[in-house]
Amino acid sequence: METVIAVSHLQKQVLAAAANNNKETLNILADINLSIVAGTSVAITGTSGSGKSTLLGLLAGLDVPSAGRLALFRQDLTKLSEDQRAALRLGKVGFVFQSFHLLEHLTALENVLLPLELGKHSGDLKQVALAALEQVGLVARAQQLVTKLSGGEQQRVALARAFVTQPKLLFADEPTGNLDRHTGQEVAALLFRLQRDHQTTLVLVTHDESLAAQCDAWYRLMEGRLQRQEQAA
Numbered sequence: 001m002e003t004v005i006a007v008s009h010l011q012k013q014v015l016a017a018a019a020n021n022n023k024e025t026l027n028i029l030a031d032i033n034l035s036i037v038a039g040t041s042v043a044i045t046g047t048s049g050s051g052k053s054t055l056l057g058l059l060a061g062l063d064v065p066s067a068g069r070l071a072l073f074r075q076d077l078t079k080l081s082e083d084q085r086a087a088l089r090l091g092k093v094g095f096v097f098q099s100f101h102l103l104e105h106l107t108a109l110e111n112v113l114l115p116l117e118l119g120k121h122s123g124d125l126k127q128v129a130l131a132a133l134e135q136v137g138l139v140a141r142a143q144q145l146v147t148k149l150s151g152g153e154q155q156r157v158a159l160a161r162a163f164v165t166q167p168k169l170l171f172a173d174e175p176t177g178n179l180d181r182h183t184g185q186e187v188a189a190l191l192f193r194l195q196r197d198h199q200t201t202l203v204l205v206t207h208d209e210s211l212a213a214q215c216d217a218w219y220r221l222m223e224g225r226l227q228r229q230e231q232a233a
């Protein structure tokens with residue numbers, strides 16, 4: 001089984017503003033150890049401010065750790081430059097965010113086309129993008145400006161955009177956090193279905209423990225450390 005993410009003794013400290021204009025060191029991540037096998041889904045829960053987004057940023061190579069080892073696709077991220085990390089992400093890593101992060105002046109189709117146009121993809125890109133919108137049930141809305149779509153529909157466009165490049169690894173940071181419960185469950189079901197269909201490795205940050213329980217592994221982030229949670233059989 002291929003290991004997609006391997007992390008040991010990862011730490012993240014930042015200098016944060018403190019009282020009387022002082023700066024103090026904030027220990028966000030103290031000792032993170034984690035190994036994720038290709039094709040599996042891993043949930044990370046934790047209270048607001050516990051460092052979940054910081055951890056995702058490190059795992060994706062968007063940010064650099066203060067200490068520890070971190071390998072993505074067997075490449076030591078701490079030895080790569082920012083450009084090299086971006087190249088490693090390109091086409092291999094997808095993201096879904098709480099607040100959708102769609103380009104508001106573009107249509108659903110144009111949003112899904114964008115990562116194809118930025119990457120080294122050939123063929124009929126429009127057909128590929130439409131097929132991705134089909135998979136999230138939005139082909140009929142392809143020409144709509146995304147601002148005309150509901151929150152749930154916008155997140156489905158974001159899922160189509162994330163999966164259209166067939167990433168090996170997908171990071172989702174509270175993807176249902178801005179949606180009502182029913183819509184959130186629909187979007188989550190779609191996310192899990194796409195993950196299985198594409199055999200994507202999924203790292204899912206969520207507040208929703210019922211979603212976390214559906215993942216292959218579940219960790220709770222507390223005081224800068226991950227604690228494995230028992231999954232219901």
Ligand SMILES: Nc1ncnc2c1ncn2[C@@H]1O[C@H](COP(=O)(O)OP(=O)(O)O)[C@@H](O)[C@H]1O
Pocket residue numbers: 014015016017026028046047048049050051052053054055
């Ligand atoms: N660059 C930074 N400078 C100062 N504080 C930060 C920085 N990044 C994150 N933090 C703080 O670290 C903590 C963890 O943030 P975050 O990872 O966003 O938590 P979560 O996603 O679990 O809500 C928060 O208290 C946040 O304010």
Ligand SMILES: [Mg+2]
Pocket residue numbers: 052053054173
């Ligand atoms: Mg967060």
